Amino acid sequence: MYVCLCNAFTDRDVNRAIDTGAHTVGQVYKTLQAVPQCGKCKDMIREMITDRHALQSPAEAARPFGLPAEPAIA
Numbered sequence: 001m002y003v004c005l006c007n008a009f010t011d012r013d014v015n016r017a018i019d020t021g022a023h024t025v026g027q028v029y030k031t032l033q034a035v036p037q038c039g040k041c042k043d044m045i046r047e048m049i050t051d052r053h054a055l056q057s058p059a060e061a062a063r064p065f066g067l068p069a070e071p072a073i074a
């Protein structure tokens with residue numbers, strides 16, 4: 001599904017941007033190398049960020065920029 005018609009990016013593109021560390025609407029645009037134009041997609045992107053982070057475990061959500069978790073020390 002298209003999220004941003006002005007830049008032709010989809011929900012899959014937005015989720016990929018979120019999974020690689022985008023935490024704000026601006027970061028999603030930047031990750032997708034897009035520039036906001038009409039801005040009608042901002043609320044949808046903001047909602048997707050909130051929903052995506054809610055689905056992640058607290059440990060995953062705390063990792064900056066999607067970096068792999070550090071190995072546990074035994």
Ligand code: FES
Nearest residue numbers: 004006037039041
């Ligand atoms: S729909 Fe995304 S900037 Fe217009």
